[in-house]
Amino acid sequence: MNAVLAEATVPSIAPVVPRDIALVLLGTGVVGGAFLKLLRTPVGKRLHLVGAANSRKQQTEAAQLAARDLRDRLKREGSARDDAALLSALDAHHASLKVIVDATASTELSSRHADWLARGYHVVTANKSLAGGHLAGWRALQAARAAGGRYGDSATVGAGLPVISTLRRLCDCGDALLTLEGVFSGSLSYLFNQYDGSRPFSVLLREARALGYTEPDPRADLSGEDVARKLLILARNAGFALGSDEVIVESLVPENLRSISTEEFLDRLEELDEPLAALHEAALKRGQVLRFLARLNQRGRARVGITEVPLTHPATRLYGTDNQFALTTTRYHTQPLVIQGPGAGPEVTAQALLGDILALG
Numbered sequence: 001m002n003a004v005l006a007e008a009t010v011p012s013i014a015p016v017v018p019r020d021i022a023l024v025l026l027g028t029g030v031v032g033g034a035f036l037k038l039l040r041t042p043v044g045k046r047l048h049l050v051g052a053a054n055s056r057k058q059q060t061e062a063a064q065l066a067a068r069d070l071r072d073r074l075k076r077e078g079s080a081r082d083d084a085a086l087l088s089a090l091d092a093h094h095a096s097l098k099v100i101v102d103a104t105a106s107t108e109l110s111s112r113h114a115d116w117l118a119r120g121y122h123v124v125t126a127n128k129s130l131a132g133g134h135l136a137g138w139r140a141l142q143a144a145r146a147a148g149g150r151y152g153d154s155a156t157v158g159a160g161l162p163v164i165s166t167l168r169r170l171c172d173c174g175d176a177l178l179t180l181e182g183v184f185s186g187s188l189s190y191l192f193n194q195y196d197g198s199r200p201f202s203v204l205l206r207e208a209r210a211l212g213y214t215e216p217d218p219r220a221d222l223s224g225e226d227v228a229r230k231l232l233i234l235a236r237n238a239g240f241a242l243g244s245d246e247v248i249v250e251s252l253v254p255e256n257l258r259s260i261s262t263e264e265f266l267d268r269l270e271e272l273d274e275p276l277a278a279l280h281e282a283a284l285k286r287g288q289v290l291r292f293l294a295r296l297n298q299r300g301r302a303r304v305g306i307t308e309v310p311l312t313h314p315a316t317r318l319y320g321t322d323n324q325f326a327l328t329t330t331r332y333h334t335q336p337l338v339i340q341g342p343g344a345g346p347e348v349t350a351q352a353l354l355g356d357i358l359a360l361g
Helices: 030-039 070-076 083-092 113-118 135-147 164-172 186-194 201-210 225-237 262-267 269-285 346-358
Strands: 021-026 047-053 057-059 097-102 122-125 177-183 247-249 288-296 302-310 322-329 337-342
Touching: 021 030, 021 083, 021 346, 030 047, 030 070, 030 346, 047 070, 047 083, 057 070, 083 097, 097 346, 113 122, 113 135, 122 346, 164 177, 164 225, 164 322, 164 337, 177 225, 186 201, 186 288, 186 322, 201 269, 225 247, 225 288, 225 302, 262 269, 269 288, 269 302
Parallel strands: 021 047, 021 097, 097 122, 247 302
Antiparallel strands: 047 057, 177 288, 177 322, 288 302, 322 337
């Protein structure tokens, strides 16, 4: 007996059509400049730059924004900085997704993220000042995220390594962070990967600065404050309500070098050599080496600073500016989940910004 099969009607699935995205870029420094280059690649074809600004000038004219030397032009021409005008240009565009990209390190700008989100704009940022700052700012940010636009923050930790996204996914699946340890600074990773006592620390620091691995004022890296902000961002995403004053930060900058000008500090780098050489020699006698680590334990105690580690420690197997994040959770308990890779550089940071924008739609 032949069976007669009824032809099933299969509903067609409409293809997802990517939506156009309008954006303004705040900050055209090294990261912002790398981001502008990405916008000129094929992947940026549905992104419409309607405004760009540095700390003093801005541009909203389409012809100027399309110029390949926009970053350099903004240094010498453009209208005076006016965020209201930038947002007006964003509002006037036909795109359904409107994004503010913060590629600065400005605390003042980051304080406006929550307000922008609450007003319905999406915010994509490499700026750690809000999420890694005072706890009240973090809470305001979370409230705004719940009520307003989406917040892309992949570039705030690890220069776009999948750290925040992995941590959130684990927590969304009911896992819980127990401990966190790692090297969160590309510049400090490079310095201590190279430092073996054969050359003074000041020589390595000058080399790292010349290569662009440190901030123009290296104290921004050596103070540990940037690492502390990254640790706070990760801890808070894992549910630890830590205040910025609850992270113990051990600076590599002696007290007498903290308040002087950048120029004078650079002239006195040799004053860093003797204390670090003594620490290195003491560690060497115990068969250990120095690394600049961030640590969070199960009780929510957080510390950032120079640490002796054995030669078998994962942080001794880093290369160049590698970052490393070792997450021990209730499900990754016997062996930590380790995320490692380049943690510094304008290109990878800009790529993280672009990825967060494209994920919006």
